[in-house]
Amino acid sequence: MPAPPRKRRRPDVSVLRVGHRPGRDPRLTTHLALAARALGASRLFLHPPDPELAERIAAVARRWGGAFEVRGVSSWKPVLDDYRGGVVHLTMYGEPLTKVLPRIRHAPRLLVVVGGAKVPPALYGAADCNVAVGSQPHSEVAALAVLLDRLLGGAASSRFRGAEQRIVPQRRGKRVLAVRKRKAG
Amino acid sequence: MPAPPRKRRRPDVSVLRVGHRPGRDPRLTTHLALAARALGASRLFLHPPDPELAERIAAVARRWGGAFEVRGVSSWKPVLDDYRGGVVHLTMYGEPLTKVLPRIRHAPRLLVVVGGAKVPPALYGAADCNVAVGSQPHSEVAALAVLLDRLLGGAASSRFRGAEQRIVPQRRGKRVLAVRKRKAG
Numbered sequence: 001m002p003a004p005p006r007k008r009r010r011p012d013v014s015v016l017r018v019g020h021r022p023g024r025d026p027r028l029t030t031h032l033a034l035a036a037r038a039l040g041a042s043r044l045f046l047h048p049p050d051p052e053l054a055e056r057i058a059a060v061a062r063r064w065g066g067a068f069e070v071r072g073v074s075s076w077k078p079v080l081d082d083y084r085g086g087v088v089h090l091t092m093y094g095e096p097l098t099k100v101l102p103r104i105r106h107a108p109r110l111l112v113v114v115g116g117a118k119v120p121p122a123l124y125g126a127a128d129c130n131v132a133v134g135s136q137p138h139s140e141v142a143a144l145a146v147l148l149d150r151l152l153g154g155a156a157s158s159r160f161r162g163a164e165q166r167i168v169p170q171r172r173g174k175r176v177l178a179v180r181k182r183k184a185g
Numbered sequence: 186m187p188a189p190p191r192k193r194r195r196p197d198v199s200v201l202r203v204g205h206r207p208g209r210d211p212r213l214t215t216h217l218a219l220a221a222r223a224l225g226a227s228r229l230f231l232h233p234p235d236p237e238l239a240e241r242i243a244a245v246a247r248r249w250g251g252a253f254e255v256r257g258v259s260s261w262k263p264v265l266d267d268y269r270g271g272v273v274h275l276t277m278y279g280e281p282l283t284k285v286l287p288r289i290r291h292a293p294r295l296l297v298v299v300g301g302a303k304v305p306p307a308l309y310g311a312a313d314c315n316v317a318v319g320s321q322p323h324s325e326v327a328a329l330a331v332l333l334d335r336l337l338g339g340a341a342s343s344r345f346r347g348a349e350q351r352i353v354p355q356r357r358g359k360r361v362l363a364v365r366k367r368k369a370g
Binding site: 025027028030031032034035037038039060064092093094095096121124125129130132133134135136137138139140141142143144145146149150160166167169170171172173174175176 | 210212213215216217219220222223224245249277278279280281306309310314315317318319320321322323324325326327328329330331334335345351352354355356357358359360361
């Protein structure tokens with residue numbers, strides 16, 4: 001079914017990364033967080049917590065704008081249990097994204113769960129749906145990016161509020177502008 | 186402009202990863218390679234070469250099918266110079282993907298160049314176009330995934346030839362089938 005032509009409201013998307021290994025996965029989880037922010041998610045719940053990584057992403061958000069944040073959680077199950085909205089688990093073993101997308105695109109709130117090296121089996125049952133971006137060995141960063149792009153399409157090109165600087169797209173080379181802040185009060 | 190309704194031929198896509206750091210980036214570049222394969226690219230040129238990584242990806246292709254391969258290259262410039270097709274450089278500083286997509290989607294062959302930690306400035310001039318998936322700090326894995334999904338959309342769900350096993354999509358849990366091979370001769 002094609003999407004209705006009128007402008008639709010985008011879901012508020014949170015991402016939950018389960019099984020992060022601080023010290024071993026910092027770069028991968030950093031990529032996951034940056035992709036989540038750039039493609040329109042509102043926050044990343046990170047299990048287990050990694051304050052250093054959270055601070056690095058907070059620094060990006062201060063400079064480049066928006067309200068994206070990383071919140072450490074010591075247990076993943078309560079995040080699912082307390083979440084008021086649909087829970088989508090990304091796994092190569094799940095149903096094809098094209099099949100699931102019509103069911104989730106009009107949800108007001110979605111929690112996208114992304115496993116790490118080892119996925120707790122209970123996750124499959126705890127999620128409302130298990131979704132595969134291609135039934136092939138994959139990258140969770142890539143799978144999340146495709147899901148967010150299809151779900152929130154175009155969010156990637158929107159500007160973020162409160163940025164200190166922004167990129168002016170160029171055919172060649174780099175151009176970054178400092179953004180003048182409005183005075184408070 | 187919407188794409189024409191008739192089935193279009195997909196470009197043959199190669200990916201060139203510039204500035205891989207063997208020993209430091211193995212997991213990130215592995216994710217890049219897996220995403221490239223799962224989302225329909227034909228090969229990854231890897232600069233500099235990393236035989237261990239190439240063999241890991243070859244093992245995936247043997248088990249899960251298809252002809253995707255990683256080819257090490259000791260110098261990136263000749264790959265661009267010798268390539269017969271359009272060269273697209275992924276960078277957060279480039280033109281928006283939505284603007285560039287109509288120009289590249291009908292190309293028969295495309296080389297997508299993905300920088301690592303440090304991008305040689307000459308790359309911006311050597312590419313036919315510099316493309317941004319969101320003008321925000323990002324993940325090159327995520328940016329490549331979105332580009333490939335928009336360009337080759339649906340490739341992710343296609344089966345790969347010659348696989349030893351394949352996933353049967355499930356609402357819950359995992360199901361993997363061994364694929365019976367046809368006898369040769």
